[in-house]
Amino acid sequence: MTELTWRRGFKTEANRIALRAREKMGLTPICPIDPLQVCERFDIRLLKLSEIDPKSSFLRSESTKFSAVTVPCGLHTAIVHNDSHHPHRQRSNICHELAHCFLGHKCTPPLTPHGERAHDGSVEAEANYLGGALLLTNEGAWHVMYRQLLAEAQHVYGISEAMLNYRLRISGAYTRYRRAGAY
Template sequence: MGLDPVDPIDPMAICNHYDIHLSKLSEIDPRSPFSGAKSSLFSAVTVPCGYRTAIVHNDSHHPHRQRSNICHELAHCFLGHECAPPLTEDGDRARDGGIEAEANYLGGVLLVTNRSRTPHRQ
């Protein structure tokens, strides 16, 4: 992708590179109950779209949080996690702690640059 070892990645460019469609929640549903005062209730979700994958993210969050949300969803994709319905039949949030921990870790790694390392020069 033309990045130097210390360059931060651009999650949007990563989505484009891997043909993952990135959608803003406000473009899908401008009156979403998950924006505004209740924006903390929804961050992002990975959605299968036929042979493609899409990530819907809450664009009402701070830009840094949006990057984090998108990288978390990219981590699910890179780790091969299967998409599952977000809610149980009872309407509770479906969550696998192990899978989420893996995505949290890799998502964070994707965000951290390698600025502490300087290129070795001879």
């Protein structure tokens, strides 16, 4: 598997976006964030998949496979998310879609005219990265390591173990902690 090459400065930009979102919410860089409140603050409608018409194109395939999608909704933007997923997954799905909004990615239909999933790998990778940073900023990851909060971090930040480990690794928190001799 090839490692994704980020455009120059993207990771720093993503963390700044996550920090600005927190600032607009009145939160510090290490505070957990509530994706539902972020949607409300940024005037993004949040729709549950369970409330969508069963004949909707979102449900052409099994609904358990559907995570979330950003769609135009009149003059606004809406995120449709799968509310049957685990709460940590829902938070991650919503933050991924918020990332698309914050990065200015264009809303595209989730399916091609042939019913196949539409997918742009680099756009999705950027949204994955920023979505993770929204859930746990670099500063939050460093805070978890230096305060030795690994046992409670998943609960505090409302994230999966996989997301926690990813953010601790990709933010450099693991490396900084080891270099500081704090292990």
